[in-house]
Amino acid sequence: MIQTVELRNITKRFPGVLANDRVNLQVRAGEILALLGENGAGKSTLMKILYGMYHPTEGEILVNGQVVQFKSPADALAQGIGMIHQHFQLVPGFTVVENVALGLKSSRGPLTDLDAVSKRVRELGAQYGLHVDPNALVWQLAVGQQQRVEIIKALYRDASLLILDEPTAVLTPQEVQEFFGILRRLRDAGNALIFISHKLYEVISISDRVTALRDGRVVGEVETKATTQQELARMMVGRQVVTRWEKSDMPPSDAVLQIKQLAVSNDKGLGAVNHLSLDVRAGEILGIAGVSGNGQRELAEAIAGMRRVNAGTVQIAGKDVTNCSPEQVIAASVSFIPEERMVMGVVREFSVAENAILETHNRPPLSKRTFFDFKQIDAHVTKLVREYDVKTPSLETPVKSLSGGNIQKLILARELARDPRVLIAAQPTRGVDIGATEYIHKRLIDQRAAGTAILLISEDLEEVRALSDRIAVMYEGEIVGIVPPDTSVEELGLMMAGAQKNL
Amino acid sequence: MTPLTQRFDFSRYNYILVPLAAGGLALLVGGVIIWLLGANPFQAYIGMLQGAFGSPNALADSLVKAGPLLFVGVGICIAYRGGVINIGGEGQIVMGALATTMIVLTFSNLPGLLLIPLALIAGFIGGGFWGGIAGFLKARFNVNEVLSTVMLNAIAVQFMTFLLNGVWIDPTTLDNAIRIPQTQRFPLWADLPRLTPTRLHAGILLGIAVAVLAYILLWRTTIGYRIRAVGFNTVASKYAGIGVGRYQILAITLSGALAGLGGAVEVLAVNHRLFTDGSATGFTGSAGFNGIVVALFGGLHPLGVIPASFLFGALLTGANSLQRTVQVPGAFVTTLDGLVVIFVVASQIWARRRATRRALIEPAPKENVASADAV
Ligand SMILES: Nc1ncnc2c1ncn2[C@@H]1O[C@H](COP(=O)(O)OP(=O)(O)O)[C@@H](O)[C@H]1O
Numbered sequence A: 001m002i003q004t005v006e007l008r009n010i011t012k013r014f015p016g017v018l019a020n021d022r023v024n025l026q027v028r029a030g031e032i033l034a035l036l037g038e039n040g041a042g043k044s045t046l047m048k049i050l051y052g053m054y055h056p057t058e059g060e061i062l063v064n065g066q067v068v069q070f071k072s073p074a075d076a077l078a079q080g081i082g083m084i085h086q087h088f089q090l091v092p093g094f095t096v097v098e099n100v101a102l103g104l105k106s107s108r109g110p111l112t113d114l115d116a117v118s119k120r121v122r123e124l125g126a127q128y129g130l131h132v133d134p135n136a137l138v139w140q141l142a143v144g145q146q147q148r149v150e151i152i153k154a155l156y157r158d159a160s161l162l163i164l165d166e167p168t169a170v171l172t173p174q175e176v177q178e179f180f181g182i183l184r185r186l187r188d189a190g191n192a193l194i195f196i197s198h199k200l201y202e203v204i205s206i207s208d209r210v211t212a213l214r215d216g217r218v219v220g221e222v223e224t225k226a227t228t229q230q231e232l233a234r235m236m237v238g239r240q241v242v243t244r245w246e247k248s249d250m251p252p253s254d255a256v257l258q259i260k261q262l263a264v265s266n267d268k269g270l271g272a273v274n275h276l277s278l279d280v281r282a283g284e285i286l287g288i289a290g291v292s293g294n295g296q297r298e299l300a301e302a303i304a305g306m307r308r309v310n311a312g313t314v315q316i317a318g319k320d321v322t323n324c325s326p327e328q329v330i331a332a333s334v335s336f337i338p339e340e341r342m343v344m345g346v347v348r349e350f351s352v353a354e355n356a357i358l359e360t361h362n363r364p365p366l367s368k369r370t371f372f373d374f375k376q377i378d379a380h381v382t383k384l385v386r387e388y389d390v391k392t393p394s395l396e397t398p399v400k401s402l403s404g405g406n407i408q409k410l411i412l413a414r415e416l417a418r419d420p421r422v423l424i425a426a427q428p429t430r431g432v433d434i435g436a437t438e439y440i441h442k443r444l445i446d447q448r449a450a451g452t453a454i455l456l457i458s459e460d461l462e463e464v465r466a467l468s469d470r471i472a473v474m475y476e477g478e479i480v481g482i483v484p485p486d487t488s489v490e491e492l493g494l495m496m497a498g499a500q501k502n503l
Numbered sequence B: 001m002t003p004l005t006q007r008f009d010f011s012r013y014n015y016i017l018v019p020l021a022a023g024g025l026a027l028l029v030g031g032v033i034i035w036l037l038g039a040n041p042f043q044a045y046i047g048m049l050q051g052a053f054g055s056p057n058a059l060a061d062s063l064v065k066a067g068p069l070l071f072v073g074v075g076i077c078i079a080y081r082g083g084v085i086n087i088g089g090e091g092q093i094v095m096g097a098l099a100t101t102m103i104v105l106t107f108s109n110l111p112g113l114l115l116i117p118l119a120l121i122a123g124f125i126g127g128g129f130w131g132g133i134a135g136f137l138k139a140r141f142n143v144n145e146v147l148s149t150v151m152l153n154a155i156a157v158q159f160m161t162f163l164l165n166g167v168w169i170d171p172t173t174l175d176n177a178i179r180i181p182q183t184q185r186f187p188l189w190a191d192l193p194r195l196t197p198t199r200l201h202a203g204i205l206l207g208i209a210v211a212v213l214a215y216i217l218l219w220r221t222t223i224g225y226r227i228r229a230v231g232f233n234t235v236a237s238k239y240a241g242i243g244v245g246r247y248q249i250l251a252i253t254l255s256g257a258l259a260g261l262g263g264a265v266e267v268l269a270v271n272h273r274l275f276t277d278g279s280a281t282g283f284t285g286s287a288g289f290n291g292i293v294v295a296l297f298g299g300l301h302p303l304g305v306i307p308a309s310f311l312f313g314a315l316l317t318g319a320n321s322l323q324r325t326v327q328v329p330g331a332f333v334t335t336l337d338g339l340v341v342i343f344v345v346a347s348q349i350w351a352r353r354r355a356t357r358r359a360l361i362e363p364a365p366k367e368n369v370a371s372a373d374a375v
């Protein structure tokens, strides 16, 4: 059983990168330590060292006060250290039990002993709330369940320190709550846990202590009880971060985006948006809150001209664009920040420059009579990249090698440069680090001040509350209420679960 | 520079190195087969080199053989960039040749200066029409273009056989009471000019020009940009207001048009008539399929197709003379051709897999690679 694990002065050098720089870290049985840091801070590298996947350039690891050396993850496991990776390591065609048994010695020599494994899997499931059918094939399981299989695998191997590398990145907000329940039970049973995340509210709600990394160095160690999101954000980014925005008063103005009695089907042909009506005014951010799958995606796609409207109308500044092509919607001065940026927002293989002109490439001065003017394109894109702080080695770099935050800034640059009358922003900061999130929020606020009507669709309630002038709560394809932005999270949560708000 | 650009450059070399290595391996296996057939592989390959490059005539023959491969290969690049897989080169060559033949037979009394351009344009349109059908079916009814183009190949060949056995059959062969399915020889003024005392003809120059134009189209114009955007990502293209179906149709229409132009050049410059042996390959020499390999060989880049088609043309010419030098069975030529095809295609699949596997295990790129000011 692990009592304490300590990393002392761990340094890890990759060619050209100092991933970890004299890092010290301790974790004890019965506590959840959060390892906090932005993308590239060195969290995964540090944990891979602890799990025996990398050898530290310098420094040592102590388990229960004894110096140990790991040549491989097998050595780490033998000491009781288990790791659940960002990308699962399961065989999709095997059952849960087969995956758990994989690589272990059977009690029956060359024959498998899956019944015994199955029994233990059930026991572990009951003990920690890790419910999963032992005989289900892994590929048939939802992502959240696959994650449980990974945890079971580690526990089955008697791990009592569990390293969880960004485990919530793949979960929906509801699944996260369930998952936290499991973590608490594991901790209360006397295990040590290291929880990696860059999401502050998760860290605050689940951990006992926090160690923050920045650029490979430890920049803070605090008791969770004694800190705030603000302080953690400052540690992580290295400066004060704005999460509350001052917004200028919005003068009453006309509705620019008008949706009347809109009905749209989802991919299965079932009603997803049910006779929904909504107005967004110039210079206003209207936030849509709702549990995902309640028609938000279909609503956005219908406005964009990407999905057929069955009934009702969409108007932009009085002009009817119902069932128009995306080209016509764009021409009506509508911009989009689509939900899945890598699929809908950019062409991964295209360069930064090529992506920046996706909608405007056929307009002068970028091109004349179908021929590109590369000088003009260069100037235009250079300006965008500067203005929107997109970090890229060059304009020719393929977009797929940029980080999520920089890709999102590029999309933002492209969409806002058109100075749209209406902006549909779907999950604008999903999977984006804190610095970029702050930046994107600031830009949205600026655009609001410039008079754009913004429809903000987000699963992040904090985001919706921080940016919106009004919040429309969406449930089963309908708006169940429109409330002011200072409405409490609890009340919003109730409405998102279908409780009607009487206005 | 950053590791990023280094990695990019390296994979760029792979584009050329991988198919070359694959071609080399194919020749190695071919050598073993020659040895098993009881001939000397070294002697055989020396014969092959001489047959392909040994004299001005040999060189010219290699270039002439490269002609249809060049046209089809460039077309394949355009289709591929548009995300469309064109297996219909055979049918498109045939339809192009048919359209050209129709023009030449109908307007045979026009002067060459008018007749030749007209005939070339007809070939372009004929092949484009045939490719366009597959594009339309894909865009409108979501019919897989691999299936439709293969079927269109069969239809085109049957149509050619029908015409050559009927209305277009050479009247002189009828007089002699032998029915050969071919047209009469075209008037001399319909011949594409030859460039040297060899068989090298102006069609090859046209092919090179077409490759350069295709490159300009794909990377210098908004049309090519849209074709490439659609080829990579139909969803993002749609969001950006690009008519996805329209550009898919355009890509395969252009692809077919170039194959058709290749067919036109074959009749005008090489055969001076249209003929068939009942199969497609009798007239096309399988250029519709080999063109795909040539495109892969050329890194699916129009300019890469120029040397690739020449290498492949040399292979075809050389293999013929190899067979004569060391007296191996005639089928060996097809065998060697097939070996190269299999190795090159397999190497492409291998390279792509390796690239994806690399991408999976590679670390996420570092956040702040450089500031925007470094641009
Ligand atoms: N195998 C590797 N080779 C080279 N550089 C690496 C490797 N793994 C990580 N890095 C670099 O080390 C730094 C820290 O990465 P990582 O530990 O993955 O960060 P985090 O998990 O906090 O996002 C990054 O700059 C990353 O590019």
Ligand SMILES: [Mg+2]
Binding pocket: A043, A044, A045, A086, A165
């Ligand atoms: Mg990581």
